[in-house]
Amino acid sequence: MCGIYQLYRLLQLDADVLVLEAHEDVGGTWWKNRYPGCRFDSESYTYGYSFSDELLQEWDWSEHFAAQPETLRYLNHVVDKFDLRKHMQFDSRVETATFDAATGGWHLRLDDGRELTCHYLLTAIGLLSAPTMPHFEGMDDFQGRAFHTYDWPDDPVELAGQRVAVIGTGATAVQLIGAIAEEVGELYVFQRRANWCAPLHNRPIPPDEMARLKASYDDIFAACDRTPGGFIHGPDRRKFDEVAPHDRRAFWEELYASPGFAVWLGNFREVLMDEDANAEFSAFVADKIRGRVDDPETAELLIPQDHGFGVQRVPMETGYYEAYNREHVHLVSLRDRSIERITPTGVRLVDPDGNSEDFAVDVIVYATGFDAITGAFDRIDFVGEDGQHLGDKWQYGPSTYLGVQTAGFPNLIMLAGPQGASVSTNFPRAIEHAVDWATELIEFMTTNGHQRVEVTAEAEVEWTAHIKELYEMLLLRNAKSWFTGYNSNVEGHDIKRYLIYNGGAPRYRKLVAEIAADEYRGFRFA
Numbered sequence: 001m002c003g004i005y006q007l008y009r010l011l012q013l014d015a016d017v018l019v020l021e022a023h024e025d026v027g028g029t030w031w032k033n034r035y036p037g038c039r040f041d042s043e044s045y046t047y048g049y050s051f052s053d054e055l056l057q058e059w060d061w062s063e064h065f066a067a068q069p070e071t072l073r074y075l076n077h078v079v080d081k082f083d084l085r086k087h088m089q090f091d092s093r094v095e096t097a098t099f100d101a102a103t104g105g106w107h108l109r110l111d112d113g114r115e116l117t118c119h120y121l122l123t124a125i126g127l128l129s130a131p132t133m134p135h136f137e138g139m140d141d142f143q144g145r146a147f148h149t150y151d152w153p154d155d156p157v158e159l160a161g162q163r164v165a166v167i168g169t170g171a172t173a174v175q176l177i178g179a180i181a182e183e184v185g186e187l188y189v190f191q192r193r194a195n196w197c198a199p200l201h202n203r204p205i206p207p208d209e210m211a212r213l214k215a216s217y218d219d220i221f222a223a224c225d226r227t228p229g230g231f232i233h234g235p236d237r238r239k240f241d242e243v244a245p246h247d248r249r250a251f252w253e254e255l256y257a258s259p260g261f262a263v264w265l266g267n268f269r270e271v272l273m274d275e276d277a278n279a280e281f282s283a284f285v286a287d288k289i290r291g292r293v294d295d296p297e298t299a300e301l302l303i304p305q306d307h308g309f310g311v312q313r314v315p316m317e318t319g320y321y322e323a324y325n326r327e328h329v330h331l332v333s334l335r336d337r338s339i340e341r342i343t344p345t346g347v348r349l350v351d352p353d354g355n356s357e358d359f360a361v362d363v364i365v366y367a368t369g370f371d372a373i374t375g376a377f378d379r380i381d382f383v384g385e386d387g388q389h390l391g392d393k394w395q396y397g398p399s400t401y402l403g404v405q406t407a408g409f410p411n412l413i414m415l416a417g418p419q420g421a422s423v424s425t426n427f428p429r430a431i432e433h434a435v436d437w438a439t440e441l442i443e444f445m446t447t448n449g450h451q452r453v454e455v456t457a458e459a460e461v462e463w464t465a466h467i468k469e470l471y472e473m474l475l476l477r478n479a480k481s482w483f484t485g486y487n488s489n490v491e492g493h494d495i496k497r498y499l500i501y502n503g504g505a506p507r508y509r510k511l512v513a514e515i516a517a518d519e520y521r522g523f524r525f526a
């Protein structure tokens with residue numbers, strides 16, 4: 001999504017530009033995640049690129065929340081329409097990127113040994129592009145099929161009548177479980193911590209509705225521009241305490257019945273900022289779960305105990321809770337037990353007293369998510385001006401200026417980098433803005449004869465401190481989630497890290513426009 005648009009913009013500047021892509025083809029997120037149920041949480045028509053009217057008018061979305069194959073078709077359509085493929089090299093994974101002080105550019109080494117040089121290095125490497133596997137003993141000995149959702153195999157995975165284990169209950173698992181519950185023979189869902197999920201309410205877009213949407217794209221994108229998250233859903237302006245409990249409840253009923261992230265992002269602001277408001281809304285959603293899951297014990301296990309609604313990313317679901325009403329779908333809680341190992345025939349649990357239980361399965365799906373936001377950066381050895389490795393600099397968390405650059409790494413420009421606005425929003429909206437801003441920066445440099453851009457250490461310290469302050473305003477500061485950089489499957493990521501800008505996209509856009517107008521305050525050119 002990001003690399004495609006950046007390529008398009010740089011070609012408009014007549015730049016000599018090449019996209020290096022590790023995968024075999026275009027699509028990034030939408031090339032890889034092919035598991036059943038994979039689809040948008042963003043309304044399709046708010047997710048597509050906004051830069052070309054012609055593109056907007058010629059593309060029809062079939063559903064309000066399109067599934068992965070459609071999005072992949074869309075991205076291929078964009079690439080072909082603007083003839084971008086010839087500027088892309090696939091199967092080209094960058095392993096090291098070293099700044100060369102003599103030329104002021106970057107020297108890249110790829111996984112196949114090729115070496116390239118470039119002047120500017122722009123990263124469009126994704127925030128959810130580095131999958132993480134758990135570390136159980138015996139994983140290699142399993143005799144059935146086992147894979148991460150990100151690596152869902154191309155050859156058809158036979159699920160009908162099969163015994164399937166799903167490990168994890170994050171956003172991906174929630175989509176997957178709703179999609180396969182009916183078909184499988186037995187489904188064992190291994191849950192360590194429950195998540196607050198909410199109904200997606202997807203539906204098809206008939207041609208007349210698509211025509212109306214096409215006619216209102218200006219309004220749709222303007223609405224996205226006004227909201228903190230770049231979605232069409234913005235927070236309710238009323239104060240929580242000024243709305244009577246009875247009216248709050250009626251409003252919440254309406255939100256729960258609404259499509260997409262309305263229930264999360266269209267709620268009262270206080271729900272994400274104030275413990276009491278959050279507790280009240282969490283209790284409302286807990287009752288919804290109880291109402292949808294027949295077995296009271298299972299329902300209680302599906303209600304999170306360790307965090308309130310919305311302080312972690314809310315998985316959107318279609319029939320997720322109802323899946324547990326099927327006799328062959330079993331929620332296996334890891335609250336009091338843990339996975340001891342993977343055996344050749346399945347999954348073995350053990351309790352604190354040493355009692356074990358085996359679950360025999362044919363397929364194991366690891367729905368264990370991503371090393372979010374910094375994972376793709378950690379997988380490239382970036383070496384900056386004084387031989388400093390980015391991995392060392394960011395060992396305890398990233399530090400950047402605006403999420404665009406990090407000190408000591410000149411001419412390295414991060415497009416959807418940590419601590420920018422693109423990592424906490426409806427991505428394409430923020431990505432288009434980040435790409436436009438970076439393109440203007442390069443244009444500014446070319447016009448002014450500058451060869452080198454870097455950020456000052458002071459600007460970086462100030463921005464990183466600001467990022468931390470913004471976390472303190474929101475309840476998400478306490479959550480163990482990728483918003484706080486937590487991932488127990490990655491060594492060193494069991495600490496809080498400050499990865500996202502929580503000030504909202506409109507504020508971010510205003511700020512970076514002012515900085516650009518002020519001769520790029522905080523940046524140093526040469």
Ligand SMILES: Cc1cc2nc3c(=O)[nH]c(=O)nc-3n(C[C@H](O)[C@H](O)[C@H](O)COP(=O)(O)OP(=O)(O)OC[C@H]3O[C@@H](n4cnc5c(N)ncnc54)[C@H](O)[C@@H]3O)c2cc1C
Binds near residue numbers: 001092093095379428
């Ligand atoms: C299942 C799923 C559902 C999602 N749903 C939504 C949604 O509804 N709405 C939303 O806004 N966002 C969603 N996202 C987030 C999604 O990642 C972004 O919307 C968007 O795809 C980001 O685009 P990108 O180009 O920045 O990153 P990506 O799509 O991740 O692309 C990054 C590319 O960089 C390549 N790359 C990485 N490292 C290297 C390297 N070292 N060398 C060469 N190439 C490299 C990768 O192979 C990949 O192709 C979802 C993510 C997932 C995983």
